[in-house]
Amino acid sequence: MSQQPTGYDDDSSLQQLPPTETMAVLALVFAFVFAPLGIVFGVIARRNIQQNGYQGLELATAGLWISIVLTALAVLLVVVVFVVPVVSLLFFLLVAGSTAP
Amino acid sequence: MITPPPRPAPVALAVKLVVAVAAVNLLDALALVLDVGGVRSQAITASSSDPQLTETLITIAVAAGVAGAVVGAALWVVFGVLAGGGRGWARIVVTAFAGFGAVSSVTSLADGSIFSVTSALRLVLAVAVVVLLFRPEANRWYAEVKAARRPHVPTGYPPAA
Numbered sequence: 001m002s003q004q005p006t007g008y009d010d011d012s013s014l015q016q017l018p019p020t021e022t023m024a025v026l027a028l029v030f031a032f033v034f035a036p037l038g039i040v041f042g043v044i045a046r047r048n049i050q051q052n053g054y055q056g057l058e059l060a061t062a063g064l065w066i067s068i069v070l071t072a073l074a075v076l077l078v079v080v081v082f083v084v085p086v087v088s089l090l091f092f093l094l095v096a097g098s099t100a101p
Numbered sequence: 102m103i104t105p106p107p108r109p110a111p112v113a114l115a116v117k118l119v120v121a122v123a124a125v126n127l128l129d130a131l132a133l134v135l136d137v138g139g140v141r142s143q144a145i146t147a148s149s150s151d152p153q154l155t156e157t158l159i160t161i162a163v164a165a166g167v168a169g170a171v172v173g174a175a176l177w178v179v180f181g182v183l184a185g186g187g188r189g190w191a192r193i194v195v196t197a198f199a200g201f202g203a204v205s206s207v208t209s210l211a212d213g214s215i216f217s218v219t220s221a222l223r224l225v226l227a228v229a230v231v232v233l234l235f236r237p238e239a240n241r242w243y244a245e246v247k248a249a250r251r252p253h254v255p256t257g258y259p260p261a262a
Contacts, residue, residue, distance in 0.1 A: 057190075
């Protein structure tokens, strides 16, 4: 009986691929869970990959950039939602107080 | 070093659609600026607090909305162009943006205003961008560009067949 090709016959190339850097996966995951930590994981992952040649440079870079963008937006949101209204309110109260009869 | 292969049609179209998404974002900002009078009068009528304070807060909210739309448009274009240049990581970032854009579009679809029209348009464009960027031709091209950019990496592992 002849052996049918399974499509998995030549799996030697799969075994020779370097593993994926865990920090790179963590960088992408934490970009959506807690972005500042995604920046940390992204930087560590990129440094590790340059040293050990593991896979996952794209994941790490994407996680790093998404984390940077989301962290910047969160900081901006905090400024707009909390800081600017409080400063405006203080300014308003000061102006209203100084012009009151 | 190997010359990177030419950009396939789906990726080229995806870059054009990314620019279209950015244009829709700018349209949103423009609509917000043009409609600011209506928003302000509605808020002042609805609010029981001081009209001057309400007006100040509305101005801040509109400025934040316009700034957000412009920054969003710029981010789409920057990462879209990088993805169009063969950066695989930028493709993942654009996909994440498309996800965020889709969620925000779906939440504002039932608005009934001009923003629901632009939201629907943005949703369709974002889905199209992701589909085009992950077409088999695009996958192949990204792999080829990656191979061309990193001809030799001393990994300690034997080269893959």
